[in-house]
Structures are given as C-alpha cells and as structure tokens.
Amino acid sequence: MPVRFYNTKTRNKDILQPQTEGHIKLYVCGITAYDYCHIGHARSALAFDMIVRYLRYRGFEVTYIRNFTDIDDKIINRAQETGATSEELAERFIAAFHEDMERLDVKSPTLEPKATEHVDEIIAMIQTLINKGFAYQAEGDVYYMVDKFENYGQLSGRNLEDMQAGARITVNEEKRNPMDFALWKSSKPGEPTWDSPWGPGRPGWHIECSAMSRRYLGDSFDIHGGGKDLIFPHHENEIAQSEAATGQSFADAWIHHGFVTIKDEKMSKSLGNFLTIREVLEDYEPEVLRLFVFSTHYRNPLDYSSAAMQDATAGLDRLYTCLAEIEGHTGTGSDDAKSVASQKDVDTIGLLPERFQKAMDNDFNTAQALGHIFESVKVLNKITQALPTEPASKDLLLLKQGAETITELADIIGVLKKDPISYINEKKQQLLKDANLSSDAIEQMISERTEARNQKNWARSDEIRDELLAKGIDLKDGPEGTTWKVK
RNA sequence: GGCGGCGUAGCCAAGUGGCUAAGGCAGCGGUCUGCAAAACCGUUAUUCACCGGUUCGACUCCGGUCGCCGCCUCCA
Numbered sequence: 324m325p326v327r328f329y330n331t332k333t334r335n336k337d338i339l340q341p342q343t344e345g346h347i348k349l350y351v352c353g354i355t356a357y358d359y360c361h362i363g364h365a366r367s368a369l370a371f372d373m374i375v376r377y378l379r380y381r382g383f384e385v386t387y388i389r390n391f392t393d394i395d396d397k398i399i400n401r402a403q404e405t406g407a408t409s410e411e412l413a414e415r416f417i418a419a420f421h422e423d424m425e426r427l428d429v430k431s432p433t434l435e436p437k438a439t440e441h442v443d444e445i446i447a448m449i450q451t452l453i454n455k456g457f458a459y460q461a462e463g464d465v466y467y468m469v470d471k472f473e474n475y476g477q478l479s480g481r482n483l484e485d486m487q488a489g490a491r492i493t494v495n496e497e498k499r500n501p502m503d504f505a506l507w508k509s510s511k512p513g514e515p516t517w518d519s520p521w522g523p524g525r526p527g528w529h530i531e532c533s534a535m536s537r538r539y540l541g542d543s544f545d546i547h548g549g550g551k552d553l554i555f556p557h558h559e560n561e562i563a564q565s566e567a568a569t570g571q572s573f574a575d576a577w578i579h580h581g582f583v584t585i586k587d588e589k590m591s592k593s594l595g596n597f598l599t600i601r602e603v604l605e606d607y608e609p610e611v612l613r614l615f616v617f618s619t620h621y622r623n624p625l626d627y628s629s630a631a632m633q634d635a636t637a638g639l640d641r642l643y644t645c646l647a648e649i650e651g652h653t654g655t656g657s658d659d660a661k662s663v664a665s666q667k668d669v670d671t672i673g674l675l676p677e678r679f680q681k682a683m684d685n686d687f688n689t690a691q692a693l694g695h696i697f698e699s700v701k702v703l704n705k706i707t708q709a710l711p712t713e714p715a716s717k718d719l720l721l722l723k724q725g726a727e728t729i730t731e732l733a734d735i736i737g738v739l740k741k742d743p744i745s746y747i748n749e750k751k752q753q754l755l756k757d758a759n760l761s762s763d764a765i766e767q768m769i770s771e772r773t774e775a776r777n778q779k780n781w782a783r784s785d786e787i788r789d790e791l792l793a794k795g796i797d798l799k800d801g802p803e804g805t806t807w808k809v810k
Numbered sequence: 811g812g813c814g815g816c817g818u819a820g821c822c823a824a825g826u827g828g829c830u831a832a833g834g835c836a837g838c839g840g841u842c843u844g845c846a847a848a849a850c851c852g853u854u855a856u857u858c859a860c861c862g863g864u865u866c867g868a869c870u871c872c873g874g875u876c877g878c879c880g881c882c883u884c885c886a
Contacts (some may be wrong), residue, residue: 334814349886352886353886354886355884355885356846360886361884361886363885364886365886366886367886368886370886393876395884396884397885452882462829475815479813479814479881479882480812480814481812481813481882482812482813482814482883484812485811485812485813485882486812486813486882530883547886550885550886551814551815551880551881551886552880552881552884552885552886553886554814554881554883555813555881555882556881556883557885561879580886581815581880581886582879582880582885582886583886584879585878586878587878588879589879589880589885590886591884591885591886592884592885593884593885612833614834618822618833619822619823619824620823620824622815623815623816623823624815624816624879624880626822628822630821630822630835631821631822631835633835634822634834634835634836635822635834635835637834637835637836638834638835641835644848644849648849682824688824689824690823690824690831690832690833690834691823691824691825691833693823693833693834694823694824694825694832694833694834695832695833696833696835697832697834698832698833700820701833702851704850705849705850705851707849707850708849708850708851709850727830734859768849776844779844780845781845784844784845785844785845785846788836788845788846788847789846792846792847797846797847797848798846798847799846799847799848800843800844800845800847801848802844806848806849808848
C-alpha cells in the first residue's frame with residue numbers, strides 16, 4: 324500500500340511518488356523570528372515532524388529543509404521598539420524556538436537556512452526575473468509582475484480579476500498592477516541593508532523561500548509545506564517566482580495544515596488570543612501537547628482549551644499506566660498455565676502495526692492511528708487484569724510484545740518516550756509537591772489507617788482515607804497492603 | 811463579493827456507497843472491596859445540521875438551505 328496524502332495543488336489525495344526513488348525532498352516554511360512561538364507554530368512543527376518521522380519509518384530518505392525568516396518588517400519594527408538590532412532580535416528568538424523544539428522533542432530538520440545568509444542567491448534570482456521580463460524596478464524597489472505569469476492563482480484557486488474586485492489592496496503608486504509584490508525593498512535609514520544592483524535594500528518575504536529551496540533541493544522537488552494561511556499569497560508567489568526563474572515545475576505537491584483555534588477563532592498575534600509554547604508547557608507535559616495535537620487530523624482546525632488538554636492528559640496517563648502495569652510483570656511465567664488471552668486478543672495486538680500503517684498511509688491520519696493504539700491498550704489491560712498468580716508465559720510474552728509495538732509506533736507521534744514506571748512516579752512526585760504533601764506523611768497516615776482497619780475500626784479508617792482524598796490522594800487496598808496515588 | 815473548509819453521541823474525534831458508525835474524555839450499571847479507588851466488563855448516536863435528488867441501497871455522491879470557520883492584508 325502506498326502513502327497517500329492530500330495535495331493542495333491537485334485537491335486530491337495523491338500517491339506519494341518522489342522524483343528520486345526512495346528519497347523525498349521536503350521544504351517547509353518556518354517561522355519569522357520576532358517573538359516567542361505560540362502553539363499554532365508548535366502544531367506546524369509537530370505536524371511536519373510527524374510526517375517526516377512516518378516517511379522515514381516507511382523507509383524513505385527525507386531531506387527536510389525548514390527556513391527561518393530573519394529579516395522582515397515585523398523584525399525591524401520589534402527591534403526598533405526594543406532597542407536591539409534586527410540581527411540580535413532574530414538570533415534571540417531563533418534560540419528560543421530551538422529551546423521550544425527541543426522540549427517538544429521535535430527532530431531537527433536536515434537544514435535550517437536563514438534568509439540573511441542567502442542574499443546572494445536571492446539577488447541572483449531577482450536579476451533573472453528582471454532579465455526574463457517578470458520583474459521591474461521602481462524607485463529602488465523591485466516588483467514581480469503577476470499578470471506575466473500565466474498560472475498565477477492556480478494553487479489557491481483564484482484569478483486576478485476576482486482578487487482585485489475583492490479590493491483590500493494597499494495603494495502603491497509604484498506598482499504597475501496592485502497585485503504585484505515586492506522582490507526587493509529599498510531600505511530606509513537605520514534598517515538592515517544589503518547592496519544590490521538596484522541600490523541598498525533587503526529581500527521581500529516570498530523570494531527567500533524560492534531561493535533557499537532551489538539552493539538546497541533544486542529547481543523541482545517533491546513536497547512543499549506550511550500553514551493553510553500561507554497558500555495565498557506566500558506559496559502562490561513562490562510558485563510564480565520559481566517557475567518564472569527556472570522554467571521548471573516547482574514543488575510536485577503541497578501540504579497545508581490547519582490552524583490552532585481558541586473558542587473556534589484562529590489563534591494569532593493580531594487577535595491577541597495566543598498562548599506561547601512555553602506558557603503551555605508550564606502547565607502540561609510536552610507529550611500531552613503532542614497527544615492533543617495528534618488527536619485531530621492535521622488539516623482540521625484544532626481547538627485549544629484546558630478541557631481538551633485535560634482529556635489528553637488522561638489519555639496519556641492511560642497509555643503509560645498500561646505500559647507500567649506490563650513492565651511490572653517481571654517473571655517469565657509458566658509453560659503449563661492456561662492462557663487468558665483469546666485468539667481475538669492475539670489478533671488485535673498482532674494486527675496493530677498493519678492497522679496503524681493503514682491509517683497513517685491515508686493522509687497521515689494520526690487520530691485514527693491513535694484510536695488503534697488505544698484499542699490495543701484496552702486488550703492489554705484486559706489481559707493484565709485477568710492474569711492469575713502463576714501466569715502463562717505465552718500471555719506475558721504477548722503483553723511484552725504488545726507494549727513494545729505500542730511504544731515503537733507511538734514514537735512516530737512522539738509520545739511514550741519515557742520509562743512508564745518513571746513517568747508514573749515522576750507524576751506522583753510532582754503532584755505531591757503541588758499538594759504540599761510528603762510521601763512520609765502519607766505513609767504514616769496509611770500505617771495508622773492499616774492499624775485501624777486491623778481493628779475493624781472502619782470509621783477511623785474512612786476518616787483517614789477521606790482526609791487524604793480531600794488532598795487528592797487516592798488509596799488503594801490490595802492483597803499486599805495499601806498503595807496510594809495522586810488523583 | 812470571490813475562493814476553500816467544516817457541521818457525526820454530554821464533550822473531543824475517526825470513518826465508509828451496503829458488513830457492529832473507531833477511539834478518547836465524562837456519565838451510568840456490574841465485577842472487585844468492610845466501604846472505596848484503580849483496573850476490567852457492560853452500557854450511552856436505529857443515527858451522522860436541515861431539505862430534496864441519484865441509487866436496489868447514502869451518513870458517505872449531486873443540488874439547495876441554515877449555521878460556523880479560514881483565506882483574499884502580516885500570519886503556522
């Protein structure tokens with residue numbers, strides 16, 4: 324079965340067929356480094372991280388380029404506000420981005436090129452566009468002539484007439500067509516500047532991606548990705564620039580992910596309804612954020628709320644609890660004992676990799692893939708639960724294999740990286756700290772309660788249990804004594 | 811106005827032209843327990859926004875209506 328994914332260009336789920344057998348060339352638009360990243364940026368990074376992990380799992384070699392926009396109006400403005408240089412500001416937020424990515428366990432792309440390090444390539448490409456008659460100079464700026472490019476608007480499904488009728492276009496006397504966009508902008512005093520044949524200035528936004536993707540992936544490559552908001556104008560403009568300059572077809576396929584919303588509105592800087600990655604990670608485990616992100620298909624909107632994050636937390640706990648229970652069974656079991664697993668159980672576990680792959684092959688359907696994992700967890704829990712004191716070695720083996728498979732597949736989603744028992748313990752310690760309780764104090768209360776229970780003093784026993792429960796401590800009476808966990 | 815998408819149980823969320831409409835969270839009943847908790851088992855949509863059409867058969871395809879969201883300006 325081939326991998327299929329939705330291609331914005333064809334509006335169809337196409338079969339993945341790289342230009343070079345077994346090798347995928349992927350370019351993704353990264354961030355503009357002028358502020359801390361919010362969870363919308365996190366979703367973008369996570370979505371492509373998952374896609375790359377999966378494609379590698381499927382045996383492809385992936386060259387993954389994700390750029391940084393480190394020169395831009397927003398950076399210049401923010402730098403001036405804070406008294407830093409644009410370069411310093413960009414460096415600072417690139418470093419912050421890397422910290423965030425590391426905490427989210429997002430694997431590094433093959434390369435992370437920066438616009439400012441590719442000005443030569445950018446200038447060369449602009450010159451080519453001028454020479455070929457696709458661009459013109461005006462007062463130290465250079466603009467791209469959209470009506471010279473035959474297929475302009477094809478990716479986003481628009482045409483120039485409609486867009487101009489829509490009319491929210493800034494008036495600019497220098498442009499021949501209001502839809503023309505800047506390839507090169509002359510610099511004002513105090514702004515970062517590079518020499519060019521058209522005078523001192525800096526690159527426009529769109530051209531950097533055309534120049535950098537060409538430098539590292541060639542004129543034509545397999546997949547170009549980014550957020551849905553980049554389809555127009557950014558990606559439309561990239562196509563126009565690159566195809567006009569090279570005469571080759573640009574990216575074969577385009578992958579665009581959906582937005583993170585809050586109360587069903589797009590999270591964005593301008594609306595002010597955003598949460599930074601670091602803010603969210605103060606309250607939740609990185610893996611909780613991952614599970615939350617991948618519980619919905621990557622092209623759909625993802626609505627952030629504390630309720631949704633608590634759901635994800637409960638889900639992650641369920642996964643780790645299952646693995647920890649299995650890890651707790653250390654023996655090898657008996658060959659004579661009767662198996663408690665049914666053939667159906669064995670099949671469910673055995674077919675997991677196949678079903679997981681089928682879901683992922685279908686446009687990286689992580690929500691469905693996770694569903695299959697949870698189904699297996701249910702089966703494993705059932706078996707763990709039914710295990711007698713002297714379990715069958717066959718069953719223990721099935722449990723171990725099931726846990727191993729789940730851990731391996733979950734790695735594509737980027738969860739279940741921790742040791743399950745440590746995860747449970749760490750979580751316990753953290754919650755204890757929050758509840759301002761020590762293990763010793765709890766143990767002491769438990770022994771007092773055990774004594775009360777031995778005397779069948781249920782009133783006192785329940786009193787202690789309720790007291791702890793009020794502080795979020797659940798007691799669990801088992802055959803080997805009382806254990807506790809934080810709720 | 812143009813373009814695109816979405817509307818599935820209390821909430822989140824997959825899915826398919828006909829086989830039981832996954833899974834998670836929450837709830838309820840049960841097993842277990844002195845009572846609980848955890849775990850497990852069972853249960854919660856005869857129905858997939860609404861109205862028509864195509865079809866032997868549609869939630870899935872087509873048309874329309876309503877509602878929500880996004881892009882068309884910087885945006886992941």
